Amino acid sequence: MELFANLADGASIALSWSALFYCFLGVTLGMVVGVLPGIGPLPAIAMLLPLTFYIEPSEAIIMLAGIYYGGQYGGSTASILLNLPGTPAAAVTCLEGYPMAKDGRASVALFMTAIASLVGSMVGIVLVASFAPVLARFALEFGAAEYFSLMVFAxxxxxxxxxxxxxxxxxxxxxxxxxxxxxxxxTSGTFRFTFGLPAIADGLNIVAVAMGVFGVSEIISTIAMRSHATTFEKFSFSSMLPTRQEWRQSAPAMGRGSAIGAVAGILPGAGAAMASFVAYAVELRLSRVPHLFGKGRIEGLTAPESANNATAQAAFIPTLTLGVPGDAVMAVMIGALMIHGITPGPTFIAENPTMFWGLVVSFFVGNLLLVLLNIPFVGIWTRLLQVPYNALFPIILVLVSIGVYSINSSVVDIYLVLGFGIFGLVMARLGFPPAPLVLAFILSPMMEENFRRALLLSRGDFSTFVTSPISAVFLGLCLVALLIMVFSKKM
Amino acid sequence: MTRRTFAPDAGGLIAGAIMLAIGIGVTVTSVGYGIGSLRRMDTGYFPMLLGSCAILLGLAITVRHGLFPAPAEDAEPETIDWTERWHRLRPMLLVPLGIAAFAALLESAGLLIATFALVMISGLAAEKPNLKRLFMIALLTPVGAWVVFVLGFGLPFKLY
Amino acid sequence: MQHMLTITRRALMLAGAAALGLSAAPALAQDGWPQNPVNIIVPYPPGGNTDLIARTLAEPLSELLGQPVVIENRGGAGGTVGVGEASRAEADGYTLVVGDIATMGINPHVYDNLVYEPLEDFDPVIQITSIPLVMGVGPRLEEVADLPDLIARAKEDPEYLDYASAGVGTAQHLAFELFRSIAGIEALHIPYQGSAPARTALMSGEVGVMIDGTLVPMIKDGTLRALAVTSEERVAALPDVPTMKEQGVDMVYTSWHGIMAPKGTDPEIIGKVNGALDEILARPEIQERFGALNIGLVGGSSEEFTAFVTEQADTLGKLVEMSGASRD
Incomplete structure (x- = not known):
C-alpha cells in the first residue's frame, strides 16, 4: 500500500525527538490561547514565529499547525464553563455545553468534547491523507454562485x-x-454604516460581537436571576465519564459531525463555523426530542465539536494545495513555508512528500497529545465552578475585556462588547436567539462578495444560481428546510 | 428584567417594531450609497436587499403577533417587591459601568488601574457583595492579568 | 521594556520583542546608531509577499547592524494604516517601513483622503525588489494560442474576456488596465480579495485571464499557461515565455518594494541602512532564494530609489485615471 509507505515515511520525520518537541510546543500553546477567550492564536504565533526561521521547515510547519488545531480544542472550554465563545464556531458549543455545566455536568461535557474533538480530527486527518489531491480538485468546483448558495444554506x-x-x-x-x-x-472602497468612526472602518470585531451577545449578557442575567450553577459537583475520575446512554447518543452524532466538518474544511474561509452550525442543525432535525435541545443534550455538543475539529484538519487541503489561506494562522503558515523556499500549490505534495506526510503523522501525534493534555485539566476546570459566582464574574469580565482589546488594541472594541452585551440582553428578553447572528455576521462579507461576483460573471443573469448543479442543490435544500420549518411545528 | 408591565404579547409587537425600524433605516441608508444595476451592482445593493428582508420579517412578526396573540403563558403577573427590582436592575447598571470604566482607563491610567476599577465596580453588582473579599480580588486580578497577558503572551499593554 | 511596549502598542506584535528576549537599553546619544532594536513596519498581515521579503532580510540585517530587527505587521485598508502609522513615527531611524507599488505609488491616486504623501512624508532608503508580472490563462481559455491570438479574439467579441485581479486599485488591476488600453480591447474586471483566491478562480476556469506575480509555480506544473511577462526582458524562472514587447504590445510594468524612512531621518542612518541592505541583496544565497520565487532584487543608492519613486508616481497616476479605479 502506497499510503502506508507514505505514512511510514512521514513518521520518520514526525516521530523524531525534535519534531515531537515542536509539535508539543505548538499544541500546548494553541490550547492555552484557545482556553483564554478572545485572545486568538496570533499571540502564540508571535511567540513562535521567530523560531521558525531557524528550525527545519517541516518542524516549523508542524509547530504552527499545532497552534492552529490546538486552539480548536481549547476554544470549547470557556464556552462550556462560562458561556464565552472565543470563536464563531464555539458559539454553538455554548448552546448545549453551558446548560450542561449549569446542570452540574461540566466534567462530562469537557470530557466528551475532548473525545469528540479527537474523533473529528481523526476523520479529518484520514481524509487529508487519502484524498488531498482529489479534494483539491473538488474545491475548484466552487465558484461564486456555488459559494453564495452554500452560505445561504448555512x-x-x-x-x-x-x-x-x-x-x-x-x-x-x-x-x-x-x-x-x-x-x-x-469592491468600491466606500465606508458603510461606520458613522465616521475610523475604529470600525475595517468592520466590527466578531469576538466583541460574540462575547457581548453571549458572555456579557449572560453574566448580567445570571446575577439578576440568580441562575448560576448551584449543584457543586464533586470531581472524580468517574464523574467525568458519560453514561452508557450518553455514549449511545454521542457516537453517531460524532460521526455525522465529522463528516460534515471534513467536507466543510475543503472550502477555505468560514468552514469551521459553518460546519458547527450545520452539524447542530442536523442533530436537532434528527432528534426525537428536539424540545430538549438548549437544555444540555450531549449530541448537540459532540456533533458540532467533531465538526469543527474535522474542519481544522481538512482545511490544510486548500491551504497547501491551492495556496489559499483560510485564516490568519494559515496565512502565516504559508509565509513560513515560502521563507524556506517552499510554495504551496498543486504540486506541493508531489514535491515535498516527506514534509506533507510528516505533517499528517504529526496531526495524529498532536491530537493524541491534546487529549492527554486536556483530560487532566477537566478536574481543574470543573473546580473553577466551585468558586462562588460573586468572586468569579468580575474576573470573567476582566478576561473578556482584555481579550477583546488585545485583538486590535482598540478601546472601541471594549465599548462594542458592552453595547452588544446590552443588545443581547434586550433581544433575549424579546425572544430573539443570539446564535444565528454570529454565523450570519461572519458570512456576510463573503456572501456579498460572491453574490456580486456571480452576477458580474453572469452579466446580471440570476439564473446562474440554478444552472450550476452544486448551487441548485444547495438552494433546493434551503427550500426544503424552509418548508419543514414552516409546517413541522407550531409557527 | 422588571415586572411585566405590558400585555402578554406586547413583546412580540415590540420585536416587530424593532425589525421594521432596522429595516427602514438600513434600506434608506443603502439607497444613499448607490444601488447600481444588476449587472454592475453598486455599494448599496446588498445592504438594500438585507434592509428589505428586515422590513418583511418585521411586518411578518407584527402581523402574526397582532392577529394571533400568543396565549398568556402565566396569567399571574410576577409580583416583585422593590428590593427584588433593585437587585435585578443593579447588574444591568454596574456591569456595563465597570466595562466602560475599564475602557476609559486602559490607555490613560494603564492596565493595572483599569482592571482594579472593573473588578471593584462590577463586583458591587453581586447580591450581597463581600466587600473585603472583593477588594482582595480587585488587588490580585491586575497582578494575574499582568503575569498572564504581559509576561506570558507579551501583549503590548501600558501597565500604569 | 516600557519604552518598547509603547512603540509597538497597536501592533499585532508578531515577532514580538518579548519573544526575542530583548531588553531595550535607554536611548543614548545618537552617535552610534543603532543603540536600540530597529522596527520595520510591514503594512500587511503576515504571510504575504511584503511580509516575506521583510522577514527574509531582517535576520541578515540585524547581524550587520548589531541590533535586533523587529518586524511589525500593521495591516488594514490596503496598507494605508501601517504606512500612515510609519509617517507619524519619529524620524530617529528606529522605525522604518516597507513601501510597495500599492502604498507608495498607487494609493495616493486612488484614495482621496490618504493620511500620508509618499515623498513628502518619507525618505526612500533603498529599492529591494522589482517583480515582473506574468499574464496567465487557465482552462477557460484553452483555445487561445498566444498573446496576439488573445487580442484578436477579444477584438472580435467584446464580451470574450473577463479578467481576475487581487482587488480594485491593486497593482494587478492597473497592469491589466494598462494592457487593455494598449492592446485596444474590452475586458470585464472581476475583483477578488487578494492574489490567492483570484489565482484559484483562474485555475478553476471561473475567469479567463489574469496578470499577477504569483503564478509561476502553477505555470511550471502546467495548471496554468503563461502568455507573456510584463518585464523588459524575459525572466529566469520562465525562459520560454516571451515578453509583452516581443509580441507587439509596448508595455513594461513591474511591481516593486523598497524601504522608506520617516521624512527627516538622519542621512547617515539612511546611508547605513542602504549600505547594509545593498550588501545583503548582492549575496548569492539571498539572490537564489528570491529568484526561485520570481522576485528580482534591485539594490542601488537611495538617490536612485528616490528618482524611481518620483517617476512611478507620475506613471501610475495616469494609469489610475485611465482605469477609473478611484475611491473615496
Missing part, C-alpha cells in the same frame, strides 16, 4: 439552531448580515 441551518420561532431566528440572521457589512466595501 444560514438556514443557523436559523434552525435558533429555536422554534422561525421568524425571530431569521430576524437574527438578517441583523447579523447587516452588522457584517459595517466597514469598508471591498
Amino acid at each position: 444560514l438556514f441551518a443557523a436559523a434552525a439552531v435558533g429555536g422554534s420561532d422561525i421568524l425571530k431566528s431569521l430576524s437574527m440572521v438578517v441583523i447579523g448580515l447587516i452588522l457584517g457589512i459595517v466597514g469598508q466595501d471591498v
Whole structure:
C-alpha cells in the first residue's frame, strides 16, 4: 500500500525527538490561547514565529499547525464553563455545553468534547491523507454562485439552531448580515454604516460581537436571576465519564459531525463555523426530542465539536494545495513555508512528500497529545465552578475585556462588547436567539462578495444560481428546510 | 428584567417594531450609497436587499403577533417587591459601568488601574457583595492579568 | 521594556520583542546608531509577499547592524494604516517601513483622503525588489494560442474576456488596465480579495485571464499557461515565455518594494541602512532564494530609489485615471 509507505515515511520525520518537541510546543500553546477567550492564536504565533526561521521547515510547519488545531480544542472550554465563545464556531458549543455545566455536568461535557474533538480530527486527518489531491480538485468546483448558495444554506441551518420561532431566528440572521457589512466595501472602497468612526472602518470585531451577545449578557442575567450553577459537583475520575446512554447518543452524532466538518474544511474561509452550525442543525432535525435541545443534550455538543475539529484538519487541503489561506494562522503558515523556499500549490505534495506526510503523522501525534493534555485539566476546570459566582464574574469580565482589546488594541472594541452585551440582553428578553447572528455576521462579507461576483460573471443573469448543479442543490435544500420549518411545528 | 408591565404579547409587537425600524433605516441608508444595476451592482445593493428582508420579517412578526396573540403563558403577573427590582436592575447598571470604566482607563491610567476599577465596580453588582473579599480580588486580578497577558503572551499593554 | 511596549502598542506584535528576549537599553546619544532594536513596519498581515521579503532580510540585517530587527505587521485598508502609522513615527531611524507599488505609488491616486504623501512624508532608503508580472490563462481559455491570438479574439467579441485581479486599485488591476488600453480591447474586471483566491478562480476556469506575480509555480506544473511577462526582458524562472514587447504590445510594468524612512531621518542612518541592505541583496544565497520565487532584487543608492519613486508616481497616476479605479 502506497499510503502506508507514505505514512511510514512521514513518521520518520514526525516521530523524531525534535519534531515531537515542536509539535508539543505548538499544541500546548494553541490550547492555552484557545482556553483564554478572545485572545486568538496570533499571540502564540508571535511567540513562535521567530523560531521558525531557524528550525527545519517541516518542524516549523508542524509547530504552527499545532497552534492552529490546538486552539480548536481549547476554544470549547470557556464556552462550556462560562458561556464565552472565543470563536464563531464555539458559539454553538455554548448552546448545549453551558446548560450542561449549569446542570452540574461540566466534567462530562469537557470530557466528551475532548473525545469528540479527537474523533473529528481523526476523520479529518484520514481524509487529508487519502484524498488531498482529489479534494483539491473538488474545491475548484466552487465558484461564486456555488459559494453564495452554500452560505445561504448555512444560514438556514443557523436559523434552525435558533429555536422554534422561525421568524425571530431569521430576524437574527438578517441583523447579523447587516452588522457584517459595517466597514469598508471591498469592491468600491466606500465606508458603510461606520458613522465616521475610523475604529470600525475595517468592520466590527466578531469576538466583541460574540462575547457581548453571549458572555456579557449572560453574566448580567445570571446575577439578576440568580441562575448560576448551584449543584457543586464533586470531581472524580468517574464523574467525568458519560453514561452508557450518553455514549449511545454521542457516537453517531460524532460521526455525522465529522463528516460534515471534513467536507466543510475543503472550502477555505468560514468552514469551521459553518460546519458547527450545520452539524447542530442536523442533530436537532434528527432528534426525537428536539424540545430538549438548549437544555444540555450531549449530541448537540459532540456533533458540532467533531465538526469543527474535522474542519481544522481538512482545511490544510486548500491551504497547501491551492495556496489559499483560510485564516490568519494559515496565512502565516504559508509565509513560513515560502521563507524556506517552499510554495504551496498543486504540486506541493508531489514535491515535498516527506514534509506533507510528516505533517499528517504529526496531526495524529498532536491530537493524541491534546487529549492527554486536556483530560487532566477537566478536574481543574470543573473546580473553577466551585468558586462562588460573586468572586468569579468580575474576573470573567476582566478576561473578556482584555481579550477583546488585545485583538486590535482598540478601546472601541471594549465599548462594542458592552453595547452588544446590552443588545443581547434586550433581544433575549424579546425572544430573539443570539446564535444565528454570529454565523450570519461572519458570512456576510463573503456572501456579498460572491453574490456580486456571480452576477458580474453572469452579466446580471440570476439564473446562474440554478444552472450550476452544486448551487441548485444547495438552494433546493434551503427550500426544503424552509418548508419543514414552516409546517413541522407550531409557527 | 422588571415586572411585566405590558400585555402578554406586547413583546412580540415590540420585536416587530424593532425589525421594521432596522429595516427602514438600513434600506434608506443603502439607497444613499448607490444601488447600481444588476449587472454592475453598486455599494448599496446588498445592504438594500438585507434592509428589505428586515422590513418583511418585521411586518411578518407584527402581523402574526397582532392577529394571533400568543396565549398568556402565566396569567399571574410576577409580583416583585422593590428590593427584588433593585437587585435585578443593579447588574444591568454596574456591569456595563465597570466595562466602560475599564475602557476609559486602559490607555490613560494603564492596565493595572483599569482592571482594579472593573473588578471593584462590577463586583458591587453581586447580591450581597463581600466587600473585603472583593477588594482582595480587585488587588490580585491586575497582578494575574499582568503575569498572564504581559509576561506570558507579551501583549503590548501600558501597565500604569 | 516600557519604552518598547509603547512603540509597538497597536501592533499585532508578531515577532514580538518579548519573544526575542530583548531588553531595550535607554536611548543614548545618537552617535552610534543603532543603540536600540530597529522596527520595520510591514503594512500587511503576515504571510504575504511584503511580509516575506521583510522577514527574509531582517535576520541578515540585524547581524550587520548589531541590533535586533523587529518586524511589525500593521495591516488594514490596503496598507494605508501601517504606512500612515510609519509617517507619524519619529524620524530617529528606529522605525522604518516597507513601501510597495500599492502604498507608495498607487494609493495616493486612488484614495482621496490618504493620511500620508509618499515623498513628502518619507525618505526612500533603498529599492529591494522589482517583480515582473506574468499574464496567465487557465482552462477557460484553452483555445487561445498566444498573446496576439488573445487580442484578436477579444477584438472580435467584446464580451470574450473577463479578467481576475487581487482587488480594485491593486497593482494587478492597473497592469491589466494598462494592457487593455494598449492592446485596444474590452475586458470585464472581476475583483477578488487578494492574489490567492483570484489565482484559484483562474485555475478553476471561473475567469479567463489574469496578470499577477504569483503564478509561476502553477505555470511550471502546467495548471496554468503563461502568455507573456510584463518585464523588459524575459525572466529566469520562465525562459520560454516571451515578453509583452516581443509580441507587439509596448508595455513594461513591474511591481516593486523598497524601504522608506520617516521624512527627516538622519542621512547617515539612511546611508547605513542602504549600505547594509545593498550588501545583503548582492549575496548569492539571498539572490537564489528570491529568484526561485520570481522576485528580482534591485539594490542601488537611495538617490536612485528616490528618482524611481518620483517617476512611478507620475506613471501610475495616469494609469489610475485611465482605469477609473478611484475611491473615496
